[in-house]
Amino acid sequence: MASLLSLDCPLPQLEFDRILLGHGSGGLLTNKLLETGVFDLLNNDWLAQKHDGAVLQLEGPVAFSTDSYVVSPVFFPGGNIGELAVNGTVNDLAMCGADARYLSLGFILEEGLLMTDFWEILLSIRQACAAAGVLVVTGDTKVVERGKGDRIFINTTGLGPIHPQARIHSNRVLPGDKVIVSGPIAAHGMAILSVREGLEFESSIQSDTRPLKEMALRLLDTAGEAIHLFRDPTRGGVATTLNEIARDRKVGFRLWQRALPLDEVVAAACEILGLDPLYVANEGIFIAVVDPAVEAAVLATLHGLPGGSQACTIGEVTDEHPGQVVLHGLIGGKRVVGMLPGEQLPRIC
Amino acid sequence: MLLPNRDKIIIRCTLYTARVYEKPNRMKFLNEYRDPELVEQYLQELHECTTRPWSIMEVCGGQTHSLVKNGILNLLPPPINMIHGPGCPVCVTPLHLIDKAVYLAMEKGVILCSYGDMIRVPGSRMSLLEAKARGADIRILYSPLESVRIAQELPDKEVVFFAVGFETTAPANALAVLQARTLGLRNFSILTSHVLVPPAIEAVMNDPEARIDGFLAAGHVCAIMGTEEYVPLVERFQVPIVVTGFEPVDLLQGILMTVRQLESGQAKLENAYSRVVRPEGNLPARSVIAQAFEVADREWRGIGTIPGSGYELQESLAAFDAVKKFEVPLEKAPEDPSCIAGLVLKGIRKPRECPQFGKGCTPSTPLGAPMVSSEGACAAYYYAQV
Numbered sequence: 001m002a003s004l005l006s007l008d009c010p011l012p013q014l015e016f017d018r019i020l021l022g023h024g025s026g027g028l029l030t031n032k033l034l035e036t037g038v039f040d041l042l043n044n045d046w047l048a049q050k051h052d053g054a055v056l057q058l059e060g061p062v063a064f065s066t067d068s069y070v071v072s073p074v075f076f077p078g079g080n081i082g083e084l085a086v087n088g089t090v091n092d093l094a095m096c097g098a099d100a101r102y103l104s105l106g107f108i109l110e111e112g113l114l115m116t117d118f119w120e121i122l123l124s125i126r127q128a129c130a131a132a133g134v135l136v137v138t139g140d141t142k143v144v145e146r147g148k149g150d151r152i153f154i155n156t157t158g159l160g161p162i163h164p165q166a167r168i169h170s171n172r173v174l175p176g177d178k179v180i181v182s183g184p185i186a187a188h189g190m191a192i193l194s195v196r197e198g199l200e201f202e203s204s205i206q207s208d209t210r211p212l213k214e215m216a217l218r219l220l221d222t223a224g225e226a227i228h229l230f231r232d233p234t235r236g237g238v239a240t241t242l243n244e245i246a247r248d249r250k251v252g253f254r255l256w257q258r259a260l261p262l263d264e265v266v267a268a269a270c271e272i273l274g275l276d277p278l279y280v281a282n283e284g285i286f287i288a289v290v291d292p293a294v295e296a297a298v299l300a301t302l303h304g305l306p307g308g309s310q311a312c313t314i315g316e317v318t319d320e321h322p323g324q325v326v327l328h329g330l331i332g333g334k335r336v337v338g339m340l341p342g343e344q345l346p347r348i349c
Numbered sequence: 350m351l352l353p354n355r356d357k358i359i360i361r362c363t364l365y366t367a368r369v370y371e372k373p374n375r376m377k378f379l380n381e382y383r384d385p386e387l388v389e390q391y392l393q394e395l396h397e398c399t400t401r402p403w404s405i406m407e408v409c410g411g412q413t414h415s416l417v418k419n420g421i422l423n424l425l426p427p428p429i430n431m432i433h434g435p436g437c438p439v440c441v442t443p444l445h446l447i448d449k450a451v452y453l454a455m456e457k458g459v460i461l462c463s464y465g466d467m468i469r470v471p472g473s474r475m476s477l478l479e480a481k482a483r484g485a486d487i488r489i490l491y492s493p494l495e496s497v498r499i500a501q502e503l504p505d506k507e508v509v510f511f512a513v514g515f516e517t518t519a520p521a522n523a524l525a526v527l528q529a530r531t532l533g534l535r536n537f538s539i540l541t542s543h544v545l546v547p548p549a550i551e552a553v554m555n556d557p558e559a560r561i562d563g564f565l566a567a568g569h570v571c572a573i574m575g576t577e578e579y580v581p582l583v584e585r586f587q588v589p590i591v592v593t594g595f596e597p598v599d600l601l602q603g604i605l606m607t608v609r610q611l612e613s614g615q616a617k618l619e620n621a622y623s624r625v626v627r628p629e630g631n632l633p634a635r636s637v638i639a640q641a642f643e644v645a646d647r648e649w650r651g652i653g654t655i656p657g658s659g660y661e662l663q664e665s666l667a668a669f670d671a672v673k674k675f676e677v678p679l680e681k682a683p684e685d686p687s688c689i690a691g692l693v694l695k696g697i698r699k700p701r702e703c704p705q706f707g708k709g710c711t712p713s714t715p716l717g718a719p720m721v722s723s724e725g726a727c728a729a730y731y732y733a734q735v
Contacts, residue, residue, distance in 0.1 A: 273491070
């Protein structure tokens with residue numbers, strides 16, 4: 001967490017060092033918070049109007065997505081809830097083949113949240129928006145009593161036009177399609193766990209949160225309709241995402257354990273805790289299910305983009321074992337990778 | 350590299366409180382013990398030397414899961430039948446202890462700290478997870494020392510740690526109690542459900558329905574306790590016991606050494622996990638256990654009471670024993686009669702032979718513990734769809 005001195009946009013002089021209930025009541029305090037805080041950092045023509053909503057001009061098919069962010073802890077290695085909230089919705093739109101342009105930003109703040117923390121999150125939101133090429137055009141701030149919120153909850157909703165060549169739909173997934181992942185798996189979940197549980201690894205595990213828009217749109221430029229599906233494997237990891245597709249489309253997936261990209265330290269952390277990386281959350285990678293004819297071109301494109309250097313094919317779609325994801329192990333065995341009933345829990349001994 | 354940049358590694362987690370891995374040279378242990386070529390060689394040897402059916406029990410649930418997860422069960426020569434043992438501490442924790450934990454959390458308002466797996470196991474009314482959803486303060490911890498810290502930070506709240514495990518987790522649990530005593534804490538106690546492996550092997554061998562020819566002893570348990578206490582078992586029952594690890598090559602090596610003994614009519618103790626296990630075990634860990642615990646009779650869920658098969662806190666530490674500290678007016682509830690966990694844990698039935706497997710009993714709707722625990726045989730079979 002940055003100190004006041006190290007923030008690159010200094011916290012304005014305010015009479016309060018914490019969020020108070022009055023900040024959500026719409027009166028003077030709210031104005032103070034927004035005027036000297038939020039609008040300063042996130043200024044643009046729409047926010048400058050301070051209207052109840054933003055009027056946008058969009059043509060053609062548009063993707064629309066919403067997500068809420070309740071991650072705890074709010075600050076973690078590699079990021080914080082602010083950039084997660086921006087990247088998460090930008091990425092959901094990217095998975096639809098859309099170029100995220102506009103976001104709404106809703107805060108639910110717990111009374112007592114430190115202004116320095118709120119400011120740092122706002123700064124991260126600003127930076128993440130700039131990196132992802134999106135604008136926050138409308139928003140809302142509410143404050144709840146101490147004890148009724150976990151410091152800060154954020155909702156972002158996003159809009160963006162669909163790429164002209166995008167024909168992304170789960171019903172286009174066919175046996176023979178290749179399953180490509182854009183980068184190493186399990187980093188985000190293990191980063192959160194390492195902070196939450198105070199586990200000390202010599203190398204800190206960083207969350208992989210990043211916007212996936214650029215990679216997704218470039219792939220659509222390269223391969224267009226041959227991209228059958230994009231999905232980002234957030235909660236529940238790669239295994240859960242593929243299982244959802246398998247059940248929905250009644251196809252099977254074949255995965256090769258030797259092909260799964262995994263950072264050494266993340267792998268070691270999973271080993272110690274007895275967690276299967278296939279079920280650990282990700283925030284900065286996506287899965288592309290593509291026509292086998294474009295596999296090489298897709299990989300080449302990803303390898304040339306930031307965040308895509310470790311992209312690789314991890315499996316394929318099959319008409320055998322419909323509805324099931326089967327992992328081909330390192331030593332020649334096979335096992336079904338099913339859905340977990342709840343959260344994966346670390347082993348005891 | 351398992352962990353970077355250390356020659357001697359102290360792993361701060363639920364497993365170990367003392368040094369376990371000593372590596373003068375950094376080696377990629379995991380990769381070597383998962384080497385497909387080595388695996389192939391071991392399988393080849395097994396196929397060549399196995400001439401008769403043999404039933405071998407791997408004691409530890411972690412070994413069961415590794416066998417299933419790595420597809421080894423399907424790669425072994427057909428005459429070798431792996432029988433899954435009772436080495437799942439969550440599975441053998443008695444129903445009434447879970448009910449006690451739920452009661453303390455719901456009715457007495459204690460902060461109930463537990464290892465993750467334990468919270469999904471059904472009690473007679475509800476699981477700890479369900480209690481959590483109903484407002485009980487249940488915390489999932491990786492280390493019992495965390496619960497001591499919570500007790501220190503919240504002196505007005507009672508903190509109870511559900512101390513489940515085989516010998517492997519006993520040092521950490523012992524340390525927690527000793528630390529609480531040193532700190533003079535009055536609001537900390539443990540609900541003990543510690544079980545021991547050698548009496549379990551004895552109980553299995555004494556069961557007329559069980560037909561076990563040899564055992565793979567649990568590698569991590571032996572890392573703590575050593576191997577000496579298995580010698581009397583070998584001599585009494587004339588069965589090979591091979592201390593075995595968890596990676597594919599470890600398991601195959603342990604199985605091969607057992608089969609070789611069986612084929613040649615031998616029965617002795619061997620150590621196939623010598624990179625981690627010494628005959629005397631881990632002396633600092635054993636010393637810590639001895640300072641806090643003493644051997645006592647223990648009830649195993651689904652099996653019954655096995656004499657001298659568990660740990661209880663010593664009398665001098667009675668103030669930290671949650672069973673003695675709190676009055677819990679509960680009747681002992683009966684088990685669900687359709688759950689055959691006891692037969693599965695003793696290796697008399699395979700999970701698939703249970704009429705409820707996958708139907709009335711699934712990980713989301715478990716009838717018993719082996720379907721819920723990450724070391725339970727039923728869960729292993731269910732997830733891998735073996």
